[in-house]
Amino acid sequence: MIIDTHAHIDVEDFEKDREAVIKRAREAGVKYILNIGCDIESSYRSMELAEQYDFIYATAGIHPHDVKSIDNDTYSHLRQLLTHPKVVALGEIGLDYFKNYSPPELQRTHFRNQIQLARDMNKPIIIHSRDAKEDIISILSEFFPTNPTAHSGIFHCFSGDQELADAALDMGFYISFPAQ
Protein backbone atom coordinates (compact mmCIF):
# COMPACT_ATOMS: atom_id res chain seq x y z
CA MET A 1 0.00 0.00 0.00
CA ILE A 2 1.32 3.44 -0.93
CA ILE A 3 0.79 6.26 1.55
CA ASP A 4 2.10 9.73 0.85
CA THR A 5 3.13 10.82 4.36
CA HIS A 6 4.23 14.32 3.43
CA ALA A 7 2.19 16.39 1.00
CA HIS A 8 1.65 20.15 0.73
CA ILE A 9 -1.20 20.16 -1.75
CA ASP A 10 -2.97 22.96 0.11
CA VAL A 11 -0.42 25.49 -1.21
CA GLU A 12 -1.25 28.09 -3.81
CA ASP A 13 0.73 26.35 -6.58
CA PHE A 14 -2.11 23.81 -6.74
CA GLU A 15 -4.89 26.39 -6.88
CA LYS A 16 -5.66 25.60 -10.52
CA ASP A 17 -5.31 21.82 -10.61
CA ARG A 18 -5.52 20.54 -7.02
CA GLU A 19 -8.40 18.22 -7.79
CA ALA A 20 -6.61 16.78 -10.84
CA VAL A 21 -3.39 16.27 -8.85
CA ILE A 22 -5.27 14.40 -6.12
CA LYS A 23 -7.08 12.31 -8.72
CA ARG A 24 -3.81 11.40 -10.47
CA ALA A 25 -2.25 10.36 -7.17
CA ARG A 26 -5.20 8.07 -6.47
CA GLU A 27 -5.04 6.60 -9.95
CA ALA A 28 -1.33 5.91 -9.46
CA GLY A 29 -2.16 3.83 -6.39
CA VAL A 30 -1.72 6.28 -3.52
CA LYS A 31 -4.16 5.01 -0.93
CA TYR A 32 -3.84 7.79 1.66
CA ILE A 33 -2.33 11.28 1.70
CA LEU A 34 -1.17 13.10 4.81
CA ASN A 35 -1.20 16.84 4.19
CA ILE A 36 1.21 18.74 6.41
CA GLY A 37 0.61 22.05 8.17
CA CYS A 38 3.45 24.59 8.39
CA ASP A 39 1.64 27.46 10.08
CA ILE A 40 -1.88 28.09 11.39
CA GLU A 41 -3.34 28.92 7.97
CA SER A 42 -1.95 25.84 6.22
CA SER A 43 -2.95 23.66 9.17
CA TYR A 44 -6.57 24.81 8.77
CA ARG A 45 -6.34 24.31 5.01
CA SER A 46 -5.02 20.77 5.61
CA MET A 47 -7.91 20.08 7.97
CA GLU A 48 -10.36 21.32 5.33
CA LEU A 49 -8.84 19.01 2.70
CA ALA A 50 -9.18 16.13 5.17
CA GLU A 51 -12.85 17.00 5.59
CA GLN A 52 -13.33 17.10 1.84
CA TYR A 53 -11.64 13.79 0.93
CA ASP A 54 -11.97 10.65 3.01
CA PHE A 55 -8.47 9.40 2.03
CA ILE A 56 -6.72 12.64 3.07
CA TYR A 57 -5.56 13.18 6.65
CA ALA A 58 -3.92 16.27 8.11
CA THR A 59 -1.33 17.52 10.56
CA ALA A 60 -1.09 20.83 12.41
CA GLY A 61 2.10 22.55 13.47
CA ILE A 62 4.44 25.50 13.04
CA HIS A 63 7.49 24.96 10.81
CA PRO A 64 10.85 26.21 12.20
CA HIS A 65 10.89 28.82 9.40
CA ASP A 66 7.60 30.22 10.67
CA VAL A 67 7.95 30.18 14.47
CA LYS A 68 8.66 33.92 14.37
CA SER A 69 5.00 34.39 13.42
CA ILE A 70 3.72 32.66 16.58
CA ASP A 71 1.46 34.90 18.65
CA ASN A 72 -0.76 34.63 21.73
CA ASP A 73 -3.45 32.65 19.90
CA THR A 74 -1.23 30.16 18.08
CA TYR A 75 -1.14 27.42 20.69
CA SER A 76 -4.88 27.50 21.32
CA HIS A 77 -5.42 27.13 17.56
CA LEU A 78 -3.04 24.17 17.47
CA ARG A 79 -4.73 22.56 20.45
CA GLN A 80 -8.12 23.04 18.77
CA LEU A 81 -6.91 21.63 15.44
CA LEU A 82 -5.45 18.56 17.13
CA THR A 83 -8.82 17.61 18.58
CA HIS A 84 -10.14 17.08 15.02
CA PRO A 85 -10.46 13.33 14.35
CA LYS A 86 -8.56 13.58 11.05
CA VAL A 87 -5.70 15.75 12.34
CA VAL A 88 -3.47 12.84 13.28
CA ALA A 89 -0.06 14.36 14.09
CA LEU A 90 1.72 17.52 15.13
CA GLY A 91 4.12 18.99 12.59
CA GLU A 92 6.01 19.81 10.80
CA ILE A 93 8.20 21.10 13.58
CA GLY A 94 11.94 21.12 14.21
CA LEU A 95 15.10 23.10 13.67
CA ASP A 96 16.53 24.52 10.46
CA TYR A 97 19.93 26.12 10.98
CA PHE A 98 20.63 26.04 7.25
CA LYS A 99 18.17 28.81 6.47
CA ASN A 100 17.66 30.33 9.93
CA TYR A 101 14.54 32.16 8.75
CA SER A 102 13.58 32.34 12.43
CA PRO A 103 16.19 32.96 15.16
CA PRO A 104 17.70 29.65 16.46
CA GLU A 105 16.79 30.42 20.07
CA LEU A 106 13.14 30.90 19.09
CA GLN A 107 13.24 27.71 17.00
CA ARG A 108 14.40 25.73 20.03
CA THR A 109 11.76 27.25 22.32
CA HIS A 110 8.90 26.44 19.99
CA PHE A 111 10.28 23.03 19.09
CA ARG A 112 10.14 22.18 22.81
CA ASN A 113 6.70 23.76 23.31
CA GLN A 114 5.22 21.90 20.37
CA ILE A 115 6.73 18.56 21.39
CA GLN A 116 5.22 19.07 24.83
CA LEU A 117 1.83 19.76 23.26
CA ALA A 118 2.11 16.60 21.14
CA ARG A 119 3.02 14.56 24.21
CA ASP A 120 0.08 16.06 26.14
CA MET A 121 -2.29 15.20 23.31
CA ASN A 122 -0.72 11.84 22.58
CA LYS A 123 0.12 12.59 18.94
CA PRO A 124 3.18 11.63 16.90
CA ILE A 125 5.36 14.44 15.51
CA ILE A 126 6.67 15.21 12.03
CA ILE A 127 10.24 16.49 12.27
CA HIS A 128 11.98 18.86 9.90
CA SER A 129 15.71 18.85 10.70
CA ARG A 130 18.44 20.63 8.79
CA ASP A 131 22.01 21.27 9.97
CA ALA A 132 20.86 20.94 13.57
CA LYS A 133 21.86 17.42 14.58
CA GLU A 134 23.15 18.05 18.08
CA ASP A 135 20.24 20.21 19.23
CA ILE A 136 17.69 17.90 17.62
CA ILE A 137 19.08 14.88 19.46
CA SER A 138 19.40 16.65 22.79
CA ILE A 139 15.93 18.24 22.71
CA LEU A 140 14.21 15.04 21.57
CA SER A 141 15.94 13.06 24.29
CA GLU A 142 14.34 15.37 26.88
CA PHE A 143 10.95 14.02 25.79
CA PHE A 144 11.40 10.59 24.21
CA PRO A 145 12.85 7.57 26.00
CA THR A 146 14.89 5.04 24.05
CA ASN A 147 12.95 1.96 22.99
CA PRO A 148 9.52 3.53 23.52
CA THR A 149 6.45 1.32 23.33
CA ALA A 150 4.70 3.50 20.73
CA HIS A 151 5.91 5.18 17.54
CA SER A 152 7.14 8.69 18.22
CA GLY A 153 6.81 10.13 14.73
CA ILE A 154 8.85 10.58 11.57
CA PHE A 155 11.91 12.48 10.42
CA HIS A 156 10.84 13.73 7.02
CA CYS A 157 13.36 14.38 4.25
CA PHE A 158 16.19 12.93 6.33
CA SER A 159 19.56 14.49 5.53
CA GLY A 160 21.49 13.57 8.68
CA ASP A 161 24.26 11.07 9.31
CA GLN A 162 24.49 7.66 10.98
CA GLU A 163 24.58 9.17 14.48
CA LEU A 164 21.31 11.06 13.95
CA ALA A 165 19.71 8.05 12.27
CA ASP A 166 20.67 5.79 15.19
CA ALA A 167 19.38 8.31 17.75
CA ALA A 168 16.11 8.75 15.83
CA LEU A 169 15.50 5.01 15.50
CA ASP A 170 16.36 4.44 19.19
CA MET A 171 13.71 6.99 20.19
CA GLY A 172 11.05 5.29 18.07
CA PHE A 173 11.07 7.48 14.97
CA TYR A 174 10.74 6.49 11.34
CA ILE A 175 13.07 8.21 8.93
CA SER A 176 12.15 9.11 5.37
CA PHE A 177 14.40 9.79 2.39
CA PRO A 178 13.27 12.04 -0.45
CA ALA A 179 13.33 10.89 -4.06
CA GLN A 180 15.03 13.42 -6.30
Ligand SMILES: [Zn+2]
Ligand atom coordinates in the same frame (compact mmCIF):
# COMPACT_ATOMS: atom_id res chain seq x y z
ZN1 LIG B 1 7.11 19.79 4.39
Ligand SMILES: [Zn+2]
Ligand atom coordinates in the same frame (compact mmCIF):
# COMPACT_ATOMS: atom_id res chain seq x y z
ZN1 LIG C 1 10.31 20.13 5.94
